[in-house]
Amino acid sequence: MQKVAVVTGGSSGIGLAIVKSLAASGIRAVSWDIRPPSEDVPFVECDVTSEDRVKFAFEETVKNFGEPTILVNNCGLQFMSPVDEFPLEKWNQLISIMLTGTFLCSKTLIPTMKKHNWGRIINISSIHGKVASPFKAAYVSAKHGVIGLAKVMAIELAEHNVTVNTICPGFVDTPLMRAQLTKQAELNKMTEDQVATEIMLKPAYIKKFTSTDQIADMTKFFISESANTITGEAFSLSGGWGMGQ
Numbered sequence: 001m002q003k004v005a006v007v008t009g010g011s012s013g014i015g016l017a018i019v020k021s022l023a024a025s026g027i028r029a030v031s032w033d034i035r036p037p038s039e040d041v042p043f044v045e046c047d048v049t050s051e052d053r054v055k056f057a058f059e060e061t062v063k064n065f066g067e068p069t070i071l072v073n074n075c076g077l078q079f080m081s082p083v084d085e086f087p088l089e090k091w092n093q094l095i096s097i098m099l100t101g102t103f104l105c106s107k108t109l110i111p112t113m114k115k116h117n118w119g120r121i122i123n124i125s126s127i128h129g130k131v132a133s134p135f136k137a138a139y140v141s142a143k144h145g146v147i148g149l150a151k152v153m154a155i156e157l158a159e160h161n162v163t164v165n166t167i168c169p170g171f172v173d174t175p176l177m178r179a180q181l182t183k184q185a186e187l188n189k190m191t192e193d194q195v196a197t198e199i200m201l202k203p204a205y206i207k208k209f210t211s212t213d214q215i216a217d218m219t220k221f222f223i224s225e226s227a228n229t230i231t232g233e234a235f236s237l238s239g240g241w242g243m244g245q
Contacts, residue, residue, distance in 0.1 A: 005029045005070035008048055011037035013174035015074040017212035018219050030065050032057050048075050048101030058108050069116050071109045073102040074124040080135040080183050094138035099145040119162035120223045123150050127170045127238040130245035147234045154232030163231040165222045170238030171200045173209040204239030
């Protein structure tokens, strides 16, 4: 039977790369996103911050594509500001999408994974789930929380043959990252090239942005039987940034 995967935020960037990569490997991958994908891939509209919308998206997925036993929690966004100026509505928005959304989607799909006695949950966190940077209070908090949540789920689901792992990329070359580049330049009064070399890639030992294909490949590995005893782990794809964390 063909496996079905849900990829949140699968309409662009990292999520779209994962959807396409899983489809190429024979998995029926469905994007859950608030906006349609930029390419022709299976799609169900979903606001991951709403339990009702997540439940509806799950029902639509089952009806149109089959029962999903793979979940990639990928939704993300960024807002940068000093803590004492950070708007509460932005804090709530980031926490709701990245942490609460991960919780709601996992909560909704876990019963199906238990039913099949098999499942894979892969969270796309960030190196900022392990280390901190200035002006990213909500993002860093949410991404740390995702790793903690994954560990809890890994313990609870191990007896059901469900593994839960987290990927922690450094800066990935996506539109979201390019927007950060512009904002960092504004906050630090630097050019974008200066921000790339002197801020973003400074803590990395390999001075390259991570590609979306690298993250898609690691996602496929965690789904594979080769990874069936790996759970509760958070793996960095960061050029050595945060080494040892």
